Amino acid sequence: MKIYRNKNKQAKEKSAGKHLDKDAISPEVDENIETIKQRLGDPFDFMARSYSYGKDRFALCYIDGMVSKDDLERTIVYPLMDWLRENDSFDTIGDRDFRQHIQIPTKMKETTSLSSTMDDLLRGNIVLFVQGRRQAFIASDQEWATRAISEPESQTLIRGPREGFVETLSINATLIRRRITNPALRFKSFVIGKVTKTQILVTYIEGYVNENALKEVINRIESVDTLEVYETGMLEELMEEKGYSPFPTIQSTERPDVVCSALTEGKVSILMEGTPFVLIAPTTFMSFFQAAEDYYTRFDLSTFIRMIRFISFWISLALPATYVALTTFHQELIPTNLLVSLAAQREGIPFPALIEALVMEGVFEILREAGIRMPRQIGPAVSIVGAIVIGEAAVAAGLVSPAIVIVVSLTAIASFANPYYSISGSARLLRFILMLFAASAGIFGMIVFTLALFIHLVSLKSLGQPFLSPLAPLSVKKQKDAFFRFPLWWEDRKKKKKVGG
Amino acid sequence: MQDWKTTMKANKTTREKIVLAIVWGFSLYYIIGYLAGIDPFPITVWLKAIYGPIYHTLFGG
Amino acid sequence: MKAVYTIFIFTVMVFTLAGCSGRIELNDLLLITSVGIDKGEGDRVKLTFQATNPQAQAGGQGSSGAGGSTNPDYTFESEGYSVNEAVNNARNFISRKLFFSQMSMLVVGEEMAKEKGVKEILDFLERHYEIRDNYFFLIAKDSSAKEILSTLTPIENNSSKTIEKLINISEGSVGIKDGITLENFIRWLYGEKRSPVALGIKKKEKNSNVSNFDTLNDIDGNPNSIQLTGLALFNEDKQVDWFTKKESSAWGVLTGRSADIQNFTFHCPDGDGRIGILLKDIKGKAVPTLKGNQLTYRIKMSGQMNLQEMSCRLKLTEEQGANAIQTAVSKGLEKQLVETVRKAQKLKLDFFGIQSQLFKNHPKSWEKQKDNWEALYQEMKVKADVQVYIESPGARLENNYESK
């Protein structure tokens, strides 16, 4: 990676000197094509077709596979040929006529810079060079193989739209446009990544957006200095506050409806070419527990389910630690009958409870990772082995007690009960640290860790907005959508100007 | 607006240095005394000597 | 950033140096479910620990297989000149750490309670951090604590669990709510200057030897049973006498610790039939009043009853019949209460907290008469007024013995 970067730098420095005069477009069509070919290193998929009519020539350049070839002839070549047939020569016509005529195909722009021509070419546009002209005409007719819009796999629901974002930026923008048909919806385009030159869109609703957050987002995007981005996850990491935190301070989603709801709340979202995951910022801790479906089902049920999510987050964070603390420090807190059966289960187990818990949690994490990475065909094999290893065999062999199996599986189930994968990842990570604290000072250690965790959380900021927002600093007004989901008719969900976050 | 990724580090003034030295000095003096098993700053004894008699005159016993 | 590293280094230090102190694994613990204390040889005390046998409790799961073939519990004996010493001696032959938190009762042998008193036991148990003060305090009647604890009882297999359930669930015929805990005992003895009482427990058949697991295969459950008896009465910390079961339940009614539901049986007002009732919600006051030199104990109670059985010649369908039963029951109860107080007076011991009630309600007049307590108590008049109403005659109104 490093070598590559250095090489790149050298190459850039070398070419920098000659850059200015080379950027001009030559009136000779073939010369232009040659230059581009040379600069791109004569790629196999670079297509250049020249057409002559008498001494008039024009040429189309495009990258194979990024352009709709069917339309190419119909929209650009035929009209131009027709026109030439009628008018003899390009020379005889005024500029205006030419441009009007050439509007026939899809949207078109013109440029005099060769390098921007090349950028457009690489983004899947068609470049038209005309003999004797120092401009290039760029028609955008991108079409390449994309995934069809399908149900998002990371955030599924029972009731609600089934559409998810895809890897194509323009389609994603359309998905948002279709939900918010408001002239105030804004898309601001940026290009980041020195090498990848990835296009991103900052989306917000003018007049509703939290201006500070917007300013902050743009400021941070502009100051991102990186060579490559392929996924919003990378951008997220580059944009977050400094300092180390296991918690994500920028939310990501695959669902257009979630993005739209965030936009109306005054938040900013960032779309990127090549990934279905869209960033939402600023975000709060609470919003990681709010699924889109909460607003599509009845409020009482949603509130209940939201409570379940909070509880399961806590379980997935603290249950193994609680088990360790209770069984090794605070046996007096366990009811007698339970203690007797726990003690009976622990008979003959060679490991201390901490090691037992750590090993089993570790095994589970391995299984989970294997389950995600493995080829689909091996799936049943892994699940059988996993079930036998952490379920039956380990207990029967007397390696671990049945109680810890229950604890681990409850933890595992609880960690899946969250609409956002990123926040349950935090719980996964912190669980192990919490277990160490529990094993060194019992419940006291857990309390100390929890305090430290919350101090960290209250000091976290998401784009300058407090991360634990409706709770600390406390805002009674915003409580209606924090722990509870109050009925929508209680008060119109007024999206005030400064709500974001 | 650029400060979200930079840390501010100011140089210490003389006054700060003196206070810091006193704080560290007292802290180390106390902890070494404590670890060595002597009471390096017997504030409890002094306070008892001062307030004990007052308490007993107030409430007897 | 420097501070972050400092914190990190400190954390590592904490985990490595001081960490894990006070930690103990479950399989290093021996759960003590009850402790028995008897008089040992000479000056010594003999402690009996009943501990769960974790291997057996696994019940079906694990290698031991059939859950009925091993003892659910073990008892250990250990002697010493003080309780602490005896516990320490036990550490010499018990391989695990004795764990007292889950202890549910303390049983003291009658001999010990009568001759040596329980004072020195109490201090150890109270000071011990693991031991809660709210476990039951029992005196083993006519036997040693060891005998009670090493009895394999039917149904529960385990004497301490049996006793716990006897007190909590079936409440026995003694009918005392929540039993009597050590904390109650201490409070009465030291806090209120009241003569304490403790629950009594005894074997159903005195001479049966049932500490072998095989006896549980005998269908005859009686020989291994243990049963609640009347309360043990203490003077200071030494046991002096026993209440009968009737007196015990009267004590419960008088001190407001009576169970919600109690069974009573009384004689018919005329003839030799019997009335069996279920007494519910007996509530009221037993208040001592002091007028000059005359102490009066006024008992005013009211309650509901359900008729359980009746073999009197009374017609329940008529009002007189119902009234007659009510009076009979009320009078019977009154008599029972009065007799109980009389017995206490005879023993010159105040089991009802009369002194502390006097002090709390009439501190001034009590101050004057305090030194004269013994005489006052001897002369105390007892006035009982009990009203019991029939709530339900049971599922049947008429009875088989009605005089036609």
Added chain:
Amino acid sequence: MNLQVSRFQFFSIVLNFIIYSSILMAPGITVINAKQDGWLSMLLALGVGLAANFLYLMLFKKHGYPSLFELMDRSAGKWIGTALNIVIVFYALHLTAMVVRNLSNFMITDVSPYSSPYIYQILILLVVAYTSYHGVKNLFLISELFTPFISLFVIGSLIVIIKHFKIIELKPFFYNPPSAILEGAYSTLGFPFIEIMLAGAFLTYVKRKDKLVSIALSAIAIGGAVLVITVILVIGNDSAYIVARESYPTYSVMRDVSLTTTFKRVEIIIGIAWIIGLFFKISTCFCVAMMGIKHLSKSKTFRGYIVPCAILVWAMSNGLHKTFIDFTNFVSMDWTLYWFTLYSFVIITMLIGLARKRA
């Protein structure tokens, strides 16, 4: 660091400070002297404490809510002011050390006696250092966040013990001589009610200053009321005699509660609430000390002083008292007078400052 604190955050800090200082010990301390009239002592202490704090806060208001340390400098002149500030810083550190000791005492007497007290002291000091490293603002934020939860814990605990409450245990009312009641009140007066004057250091940072006096006083009053109720309930549950025997009577009372046969270990709830509450108290005192040192050194941040002070607090918490008994006796006999001295000094200084202002 532009510190701004909302009124509710200030309220929550004061409330936590008052309640958790002595919710576990208050019944024991008052009952030793005042027997079943312990609650009366508590009430008296609350009354006196409210009056004392009213005076203190009014003087603050008259001065226009400056920072405590600046106020000392301004009122008593540079030299005496600096001396007074050093004394205040020492008081704060001393209090921190005492509370840390109290916490570890509790852990090793009632929770796990085989463990070393050091681990509890070091762990709590680590988290306190971490808090102060993140700044006072976050202390207030986390207090705001946790207050509802731990308040629920306390209320729940109190409700649980109501069931066995017997009024007769409180009788005879007003039986004990006034001197005994006064003595009981004396012990708890310093304990939370005069110590709370340290929170005055934060007054200047509260965003909206109107009604600030009444907010602070109501926090003290509510906290005190909770303590009075606790004392009443605990005595009514366990009788004065048993309460006086215990080191942490509230915890013991909770220990004996069983809601149902399986759920009988409810004391952990009050234990957790208490540990979290004490964390707030320790952090508050520690931050006040830090702010004092920051003022003395005129630096922008106090981060450099956290580590030495934390080490000092740890050593002090172990070094000040050799034994548990010494600690308890000192707290019940000398502590209030000790704090009253500081209180009088500060009040006198503030009065002098007022007089100077007028002149």
